[in-house]
Amino acid sequence: MNFFWKIVLFFVAIRYGFFEVVFPRVSQWAVNSPDLLPAPAAAMSMYTWLMMVAIAIYILSSEERIADFMTPIHQFLKPQTAAAKKGMQIVVLAAIPLFGGWSYFDVNSPKMVSPTAVRIQHPTMPGSFEGMKNPLRDPTEEQVEEFIAEQKELAEEAAEDEEMEPVTVPNNIEDGRIALVSKWTEEGAALYAVNCRPCHGMQADGVGPMAVGWRLQPANFRDPGTIATIVEEYAFWRVSKGGPGLPSASTPWDSAMPIWDLDLSENERWKILLGEYFLAGVGPRQTEKLE
Amino acid sequence: MFLSGIVFLGGVFSVFGAGAQEIVDYRTFFGFDPRTTVWIIAELHLMFGAFVLGVPMFAVTVEYVGVLTGEERYDRLAKDFTRLLSASFALTAALGGLLTFALFTLYPKVMTFMSGIFHESFYIYAFFFFGETFVLYFYYYSWDRLKNRKGIHISAGILLNLIGLIIMGISNSWATYMMSPSGIDPETMKFTGTLMDAIWNPLWNPLNLHRILGNAVFGGYVAGAYAAVKFLTAQTEEDRAHYDWMGYVGNFIAIVSLLFLPFAGYYLGREVYSFSPVMGNNMMGGAFSWTFIIQAIGIGSLLILGNFYLWMGMGRIPGAERYQGFIKFILFILTLSFAIWLTPHNLPLSSGEQLRMGGQYHPTLKFFGLMPAKNAVINFMILGTFFSFLLYRRGNISKTIPFSQQGGGAKFWTLIFTGLAFASILWYGEYLWNLDPKELDLPPEKVEFFSLAAWCLIGQAFFIAVAVAFTFKDQGKIGQAILFTYTVINTVFILGIYGFVVMAEASPFLRNIAVAQWLSMLSCIIAVLTIDIFIFRKAEHMGAIRWGKMSAVSQYVLLTLFIVSLLTMGIMGFIRSGLRENWHVYGVLEDTSDWAFTPTNLYAAKVIAFCALTFILMMTVAFWLSELGEKKKVK
Numbered sequence: 001m002n003f004f005w006k007i008v009l010f011f012v013a014i015r016y017g018f019f020e021v022v023f024p025r026v027s028q029w030a031v032n033s034p035d036l037l038p039a040p041a042a043a044m045s046m047y048t049w050l051m052m053v054a055i056a057i058y059i060l061s062s063e064e065r066i067a068d069f070m071t072p073i074h075q076f077l078k079p080q081t082a083a084a085k086k087g088m089q090i091v092v093l094a095a096i097p098l099f100g101g102w103s104y105f106d107v108n109s110p111k112m113v114s115p116t117a118v119r120i121q122h123p124t125m126p127g128s129f130e131g132m133k134n135p136l137r138d139p140t141e142e143q144v145e146e147f148i149a150e151q152k153e154l155a156e157e158a159a160e161d162e163e164m165e166p167v168t169v170p171n172n173i174e175d176g177r178i179a180l181v182s183k184w185t186e187e188g189a190a191l192y193a194v195n196c197r198p199c200h201g202m203q204a205d206g207v208g209p210m211a212v213g214w215r216l217q218p219a220n221f222r223d224p225g226t227i228a229t230i231v232e233e234y235a236f237w238r239v240s241k242g243g244p245g246l247p248s249a250s251t252p253w254d255s256a257m258p259i260w261d262l263d264l265s266e267n268e269r270w271k272i273l274l275g276e277y278f279l280a281g282v283g284p285r286q287t288e289k290l291e
Numbered sequence: 292m293f294l295s296g297i298v299f300l301g302g303v304f305s306v307f308g309a310g311a312q313e314i315v316d317y318r319t320f321f322g323f324d325p326r327t328t329v330w331i332i333a334e335l336h337l338m339f340g341a342f343v344l345g346v347p348m349f350a351v352t353v354e355y356v357g358v359l360t361g362e363e364r365y366d367r368l369a370k371d372f373t374r375l376l377s378a379s380f381a382l383t384a385a386l387g388g389l390l391t392f393a394l395f396t397l398y399p400k401v402m403t404f405m406s407g408i409f410h411e412s413f414y415i416y417a418f419f420f421f422g423e424t425f426v427l428y429f430y431y432y433s434w435d436r437l438k439n440r441k442g443i444h445i446s447a448g449i450l451l452n453l454i455g456l457i458i459m460g461i462s463n464s465w466a467t468y469m470m471s472p473s474g475i476d477p478e479t480m481k482f483t484g485t486l487m488d489a490i491w492n493p494l495w496n497p498l499n500l501h502r503i504l505g506n507a508v509f510g511g512y513v514a515g516a517y518a519a520v521k522f523l524t525a526q527t528e529e530d531r532a533h534y535d536w537m538g539y540v541g542n543f544i545a546i547v548s549l550l551f552l553p554f555a556g557y558y559l560g561r562e563v564y565s566f567s568p569v570m571g572n573n574m575m576g577g578a579f580s581w582t583f584i585i586q587a588i589g590i591g592s593l594l595i596l597g598n599f600y601l602w603m604g605m606g607r608i609p610g611a612e613r614y615q616g617f618i619k620f621i622l623f624i625l626t627l628s629f630a631i632w633l634t635p636h637n638l639p640l641s642s643g644e645q646l647r648m649g650g651q652y653h654p655t656l657k658f659f660g661l662m663p664a665k666n667a668v669i670n671f672m673i674l675g676t677f678f679s680f681l682l683y684r685r686g687n688i689s690k691t692i693p694f695s696q697q698g699g700g701a702k703f704w705t706l707i708f709t710g711l712a713f714a715s716i717l718w719y720g721e722y723l724w725n726l727d728p729k730e731l732d733l734p735p736e737k738v739e740f741f742s743l744a745a746w747c748l749i750g751q752a753f754f755i756a757v758a759v760a761f762t763f764k765d766q767g768k769i770g771q772a773i774l775f776t777y778t779v780i781n782t783v784f785i786l787g788i789y790g791f792v793v794m795a796e797a798s799p800f801l802r803n804i805a806v807a808q809w810l811s812m813l814s815c816i817i818a819v820l821t822i823d824i825f826i827f828r829k830a831e832h833m834g835a836i837r838w839g840k841m842s843a844v845s846q847y848v849l850l851t852l853f854i855v856s857l858l859t860m861g862i863m864g865f866i867r868s869g870l871r872e873n874w875h876v877y878g879v880l881e882d883t884s885d886w887a888f889t890p891t892n893l894y895a896a897k898v899i900a901f902c903a904l905t906f907i908l909m910m911t912v913a914f915w916l917s918e919l920g921e922k923k924k925v926k
Contacts, residue, residue: 027654027655031655035647037648037655040638041641041644046633054595054625058619060599062602062603113641114641114642115641118581120577120580120581121580121637124872127873130878217649217651224661225636228798229572229576287565287568
């Protein structure tokens with residue numbers, strides 16, 4: 001086989017053999033999906049272009065390869081005498097403009113397809129939220145003292161009432177602070193279970209019972225690309241303003257994420273975030289120290 | 292005719308002069324959008340600035356090489372370039388003046404604010420600008436006179452570069468201050484610091500570093516493009532040979548600096564995140580994430596085209612045919628890496644595709660969009676490029692002199708350089724080994740994720756030692772191969788894949804993984820190159836490089852490289868400046884004009900393309916003018 005056909009064969013093997021046949025099946029097998037999983041059209045066109053450029057570079061990077069590649073083409077284009085070869089020549093030369101015309105028609109003729117949307121994962125948050133801190137991560141001394149006092153009362157009650165579970169009283173402020181934050185986290189997780197679980201799932205993995213109903217899937221908080229890469233005030237903004245609060249560049253029309261500042265108090269929303277990060281097993285992005 | 296002219300001018304002034312007494316926050320440029328006006332002027336000024344700063348680096352280096360090697364052609368090249376410099380220097384200054392006017396007239400409020408903080412620095416800037424002018428003209432016009440006193444002349448060249456860097460540093464401080472203001476009292480939002488606080492703001496040094504390297508790259512590509520045009524129009528074989536060689540030198544300098552640029556970018560990006568994680572997210576995962584993909588196309592193209600040019604160059608080296616077989620593998624790796632480098636986490640999807648995949652991510656391709664994948668492939672691309680370069684270097688080498696007969700100097704320098712690489716790897720390995728998870732805000736049990744990276748680095752150090760041992764046993768090539776192979780396995784495969792685990796389990800540590808990958812890659816380049824230099828020293832050649840025996844295609848590649856670098860620079864500038872969103876000075880001075888919104892990528896692309904085109908046109912005219920004088924002299 002000459003160089004020209006090797007190149008053509010290579011292109012066909014990768015573009016059609018690999019991307020149309022092998023890749024969708026390997027992807028399907030890898031994630032155990034019921035459907036074949038071909039690369040999306042946008043990725044495909046990118047890969048195809050890249051491959052053509054790479055092939056052009058390969059051929060053009062040496063004089064010999066240019067010659068090897070062009071010789072069969074020159075041979076083919078020479079005036080032919082044999083009828084079969086002449087026929088072939090006419091067919092190919094006619095096919096090229098026809099193919100061009102058809103592609104043009106194919107690209108430009110009206111079709112029924114859903115438009116391709118470019119999604120921005122983390123759109124710009126309104127400046128008023130930047131710099132907010134979750135007040136529940138660092139309770140004040142008074143809050144902790146109040147909490148310890150409450151725990152003491154409860155412990156006394158528990159000592160008298162046999163049906164109540166025993167209550168531990170933190171013996172210093174530090175322990176008290178930890179105990180208080182974990183109490184809030186538990187309360188947050190409970191609020192999460194009531195409000196967010198249907199979509200985001202009890203494991204915070206984005207597959208709650210209602211998730212299948214949406215085309216744009218609820219965020220999977222265990223994925224390192226969601227709440228773990230954003231600062232907490234960003235998540236607070238998302239919970240407060242939901243899908244409708246997104247800027248127009250980020251497809252607010254197809255996000256089912258509700259607006260929660262209508263139903264939950266500010267304190268509850270911060271609490272939910274404690275629970276949400278805890279359930280997902282990740283923390284919010286911390287500001288790196290400047291070196 | 293004359294009278295009507297006066298009447299017309301009078302009319303013009305009376306229209307535009309109206310309302311001149313009012314004090315306003317914003318003005319338009321004859322009714323045109325002031326932001327785009329400033330954008331275009333600033334971009335053009337920056338492109339010229341990059342040229343005027345990048346070329347002297349290039350010129351002095353080349354001049355010094357000329358002294359070292361005693362070859363006349365280096366000197367001719369350096370001088371050629373300095374001539375272009377004097378032609379474009381005036382344009383840079385004129386654009387700078389125009390930019391100042393534009394800023395003060397279109398954005399008076401901003402400039403009042405900025406001059407309130409920076410007024411002293413304006414005069415320091417002007418002072419150095421005078422200095423730059425004097426030294427530049429001295430450097431150029433004393434070229435022949437100081438022919439025999441190169442020490443003085445090169446010192447002048449170095450001084451020129453130093454002053455250039457200071458000038459750039461001062462103007463960088465203004466630009467970075469607007470992104471990351473420091474010395475601001477958080478209560479009153481008023482500036483309470485000193486001038487130095489303002490200059491030394493968090494992004495200042497990262498941007499300085501990034502721009503210095505960027506300018507070196509750009510200087511190289513401009514040289515390449517200029518050489519390409521001269522090559523294509525050359526009348527004699529001799530000229531063709533000279534300009535072919537010049538294109539090669541330009542591309543070489545550009546590629547070497549380009550290898551470091553991603554890491555300067557990484558440093559800048561990290562500091563953006565540290566200054567404001569929200570700004571960081573806008574950059575990488577938000578409003579600018581698609582712009583970043585476009586920029587990635589630019590960077591990847593520069594690497595691939597650089598390799599393409601090297602491979603074509605092998606055609607003029609007798610004996611390089613022996614290495615042709617490697618090209619398809621390098622190309623395959625580069626293309627594959629490029630494809631991964633470009634694949635975004637969030638692919639553009641139609642809703643049919645979304646339904647089929649059950650979400651907005653492709654279940655397998657999504658991994659290519661994550662940071663560990665990007666880190667792995669950029670290292671792979673750089674190592675691939677380095678490999679091409681090694682092949683190019685050994686193209687015409689036939690019989691070599693064994694390392695053991697290379698003399699004491701060779702052994703000494705080999706030990707010094709590889710020892711440096713070895714030590715820095717061990718140093719970082721030890722740092723990772725003893726790293727306290729608390730420093731990264733991680734719980735103590737996450738320490739288990741640190742040791743693998745430390746072991747990989749110890750392995751790297753070990754293989755550097757192995758490579759050196761082989762070299763001393765006159766088996767340098769085998770040593771190189773072992774070290775190179777280990778580096779690929781280590782940076783691309785082990786640490787690259789482990790990055791995904793770290794990202795899921797101990798995400799802040801991913802940054803250290805990236806540094807470990809980069810250091811391993813760099814140590815490999817340093818060690819392998821040092822060995823390469825000494826095992827091929829004084830080797831026999833299969834014939835001289837046939838300069839001038841290059842296809843026209845290669846010259847168009849040089850031109851494309853220049854244009855791509857120009858566009859990439861424009862896009863990066865758009866991102867950097869756009870990150871401020873609707874703030875003139877981030878978080879301090881808000882943009883309340885009608886142009887506070889972030890422009891779309893399409894609009895940005897049009898503006899940048901316009902700037903690039905204008906720059907090329909202005910440059911062409913400047914070069915042509917400088918050529919006029921030359922021709923006269925010949926006559």
